[in-house]
Amino acid sequence: MRTPFIAGNWKMFKTGREAVTFAEEFKELYQDTDVKTAICAPYVYLGLLKNLFSGTDIKVGAQNAFYEDEGAFTGEISVQMLEDVGVDYCIIGHSERRQYFGETDQTINRKLKRLFAGTITPILCVGENLQQREQEEQYLVVRDQLMGALAGIAPEQAVKLVIAYEPVWAIGTGKTATPQQAEDMCEFIRNAVEALYNEDVADKVVIQYGGSVKPANATEIMNMDNIDGALVGGASLNAKDFMEIIDF
Numbered sequence: 001m002r003t004p005f006i007a008g009n010w011k012m013f014k015t016g017r018e019a020v021t022f023a024e025e026f027k028e029l030y031q032d033t034d035v036k037t038a039i040c041a042p043y044v045y046l047g048l049l050k051n052l053f054s055g056t057d058i059k060v061g062a063q064n065a066f067y068e069d070e071g072a073f074t075g076e077i078s079v080q081m082l083e084d085v086g087v088d089y090c091i092i093g094h095s096e097r098r099q100y101f102g103e104t105d106q107t108i109n110r111k112l113k114r115l116f117a118g119t120i121t122p123i124l125c126v127g128e129n130l131q132q133r134e135q136e137e138q139y140l141v142v143r144d145q146l147m148g149a150l151a152g153i154a155p156e157q158a159v160k161l162v163i164a165y166e167p168v169w170a171i172g173t174g175k176t177a178t179p180q181q182a183e184d185m186c187e188f189i190r191n192a193v194e195a196l197y198n199e200d201v202a203d204k205v206v207i208q209y210g211g212s213v214k215p216a217n218a219t220e221i222m223n224m225d226n227i228d229g230a231l232v233g234g235a236s237l238n239a240k241d242f243m244e245i246i247d248f
């Protein structure tokens with residue numbers, strides 16, 4: 001049985017004061033739940049949130065990491081540094097990183113390998129853009145992204161992976177994939193993981209949907225067989241909305 005996992009991705013939003021206000025409000029609202037929960041915040045707030053959430057089950061995630069441990073890489077943050085502040089999860093290969101920062105399946109693969117060498121659980125993002133969907137290439141695109149990202153990753157590592165399916169055309173647009181479209185791709189991803197590894201890995205791997213998830217559509221999405229959770233952007237910036245999604 002897979003445990004549902006809902007993560008917020010704050011992207012590049014919130015001041016320090018707003019991050020503290022969110023954490024205080026969210027801790028008040030947060031109740032015992034079987035749903036695993038994490039907030040993936042900008043680097044500068046990770047230590048702060050880790051402290052504010054200590055003593056709760058709320059986990060903290062980063063939105064990126066570099067594959068080298070140290071060196072002359074101005075502006076980068078290593079996996080080791082994230083481990084030092086107690087980060088639990090790290091998003092890798094978000095479409096915004098691919099689109100604006102030139103991330104490729106090769107760099108994503110190196111980052112995944114480095115994360116698997118340590119203690120942080122990667123959340124690997126995959127998904128097609130609008131043009132690819134319109135040309136009905138979405139399954140090919142996602143299959144290639146998976147194969148590229150997972151090259152050389154062993155089954156005992158892959159089993160711990162979280163995969164987030166995020167159709168680019170549904171991110172921040174208010175346009176959600178229909179629950180059936182999301183389910184179809186998440187089922188495809190599970191089958192692709194089985195083909196790459198085995199049935200046990202495919203059964204255990206946690207697959208999230210991301211793209212305009214909000215309180216109003218969370219239940220329908222979460223009720224799909226192959227969807228185990230959500231990666232929530234905009235709606236995770238508001239403690240009440242995010243809690244309502246967790247309570248789906």
Ligand SMILES: O=C[C@H](O)COP(=O)(O)O
Binds near residue numbers: 009213
């Ligand atoms: O990582 C989260 C996704 O990019 C979804 O963002 P959104 O919920 O604002 O559409």
